[in-house]
Amino acid sequence: MSFDYDLFVIGGGSGGVRAARLAASEAGASVGLAEEYRMGGTCVIRGCVPKKLMVFASEFRSAMQDARAYGWEVTTGTFDWPAFRAKLDAELDRLENIYRTNLQKAGVEIFDTRATLADAHTVRLADGTTKTARHILIATGGRPYVPDFPGCEHTITSNEVFQFEALPKRILIVGGGYIACEFACILNGLGVEVTQYYRGAQILRGFDEEARGHIAGAMRDSGIDLRLGTIVQRIEKVEDRLWVKSTDGHDAVYDQVLYATGRTPNSDGLGLAEAGVRLKDNGAVEVDAYSQTSVPSIFAVGDVTDRINLTPVAIREGAAFVETVFKGNPTRPDHTLVPGAVFTQPEFGTVGLTEEEARALGPIEVYATAFRPMQTSFAGREDRVLMKLIVCADTRKVLGCHIVADHAGEMIQLAGIAIKMGATKEAFARTVAVHPTMAEELVTMKAPVRTA
Template identity: 75%
Template sequence: MEFDFDLFVIGGGSGGVRAARVASSEAGAKVGLAEEYRMGGTCVIRGCVPKKLMVFASGYAGAFEDARAYGWDVTAGAFDWSVFRPKLDAELTRLENIYRTNLAKAGVQIFDARATVADPHTVRLSDGQTFTAKHILVATGGRPFVPPVAADCPVMTSNEVFQMDALPKDILIVGGGYIACEFACILNGLGVEVTQYYRGAQILRGFDDEARGHIADQMVANGVNLHLGTDVIEMTTVDGGIRVKSTDGKERVYEKVLYATGRDPNSDGLGLEQVGVKLGRKGEVVVDDYSQTSVPSIFAIGDVTDRVNLTPVAIREGVAFVETVFKGNPTKPDHDLIPSAVFTQPELGTIGLSEEDAAEQEPIEVYAASFRPMQTLFAGRDDRVMMKLIVSQATRKVLGCHIVADHAGELIQLAGVAVKMGATKEDFDRTVAVHPTMSEELVTMKTPVRTA
């Protein structure tokens, strides 16, 4: 059978775009790609990129204070969202155009339409066109989950926060994951009164417990009104905002409410189950080690598979898919020892096992240091950073590295290389410290603070 395309990609996010571009430019495949919204997906349009730009913006209030402490004659005014927002929009448009240009240069045919799967080799577009393809790749990402209690109120999610016409005076953020915590820090830094509810005992579930506690303490010290063990039981729209009743018995009107209570795979309405593709309990597309679904001609990568929901992982899954299907080189994406960062203030950089998970696996040693860094100490701030290594007693390998500090994301990228290579504690010890830096603590901690 002759197909219209060798590969048709559904979704123009980072993973889908990379797979389409590599399949076309490096493997000579005829590739089509459909995206119903904007090219770039969650990361570029409504995730990592605009969020990080807002992180940068929110840090200047503290920088102005530090500058005065260092002797600079600085007068800081209020943050002006009306100046920042158009520049943010322009930058996202610039990046989207780069994605489109690179796809076109690679020979990928772009369709600005929603695509659904009609059968194992056919996609149907919302504009009425139908195409056949030897292989179909689903790369539709995920979407924010909003619980029923908020269904009838105009709450925001991470999708809408970048599109606000103006900053609110106050906001309630519901959730305790990295998205909720990042936006709590961002908006607090921009001058918004931030209240955060999380129903669990501590924020950032799944990360190292000591790091979680450290960040929570710093967030509160920086002005975030954090309520743990607290959830919303009722919401109503009123003049001036949204009235919220919470499980701690309190009631208050907030100008804005932002829900960041998890994300669901974007698999609804794609026709996948109808053609035999197996979906999981959350709607995730079930795939094997090579990203192949239960229908041999259909593959899936990225957040829609709910494996490791990170942009660089989706990109690597896309490349591994092309190696496997179009280059005759079966390749499994590597999901082991992935470094990541949480852009709270301070940031968390992490790779490998938490202390808790490592202790369940084998006997470990824990090396940790918490201290006031030179830069903010001189400025009179009480900020504390944390450096932590989890070490196997048997092999001496560093099983986990956790950094809570400004620029921890930058630091963990470099530390991650060593951990990924299988570095031992003695490898770290043999490395001469770079002085004076915060990160020298990673190679100067000689005595474990505890064993487990």
């Protein structure tokens, strides 16, 4: 049977673009790709990239305050959101064009439209035309989830934050995950009055408990009104503002209510179940270790599979798919010891096991220290950073590293290499410290603070 393409990719995000480009440029495959919105997906258009640029923008207020302590004459003005947003939009346009150009250079045919599955080897475009392919890759990512409750139609999600016409004066952020916490810190840094509700006992569920508490304290110290064990009951529109009734009795009026209560796989309406592709209860595409679905010709990568929902992981999955299917080199994407960063203020870098996870597996030693870093201490700030290593008492391997500090994302990338290689605590200790730095604490902690 002849096909229009060797591969057709549905979704133009990080995972789908990487797979399409490598299949075309390195394996010589004929490739088609359909994207219904903008090339680059969540990360480039409405996630990692614009968020990190907003992080940078939000940090300048405290940096200017510190500058005065260091002897600089600095006058702090107001933040010009329209000017920033114009530059942000231009940068996203530039990056999207790079994605598109690289695909075209590789020979990928792009369809700027929605595509759905017609059968195991056929996709149907929005205009009704069909394309056949030997292999089909689902890379449609995920989307924000907002629960159904009275007034939920008045809320926004992280998708809309980058499209504000003007910054709100007062905002309520609902959620306790990394997206909620990041935007609480960003908007607080930009001068917005921020209240954050989370239904649980502590933010950042699933991360190391000591680090979670450290970050929550820092957020409160920065001026964020963080309220735990709190749920929104209903929202009512009052003129051009939103009245919010909550379970803790803290009823208040806000300009915007941002829900960051999780994400859900973008699998609805794609014809997956009709084509025989098995889905999990949450709508995620079920795949094996090689990203193959229950239909042999159909594969899936990225957030739509709900494995580890991070851009670099989706890229690795896309590359492993090409190795497996088009290069005859069966390759499983490695989902172990994946470093990550939460861009709160201060940042949180993490790799490996939390203290709680490690305790359940066997005897451990915990090395940890919290201190005032030189830079902000000199400026008179009370900020404290946290450095923490989890060590297996038997093998001496470092099982986890958790850093709460400015530039923790940069530090954890390098610590992740050592831990991925199986470094022991003694290997860390043999490494000469770089002084004076915050990171030197990772190699100078001599005695465990506790064992389990």
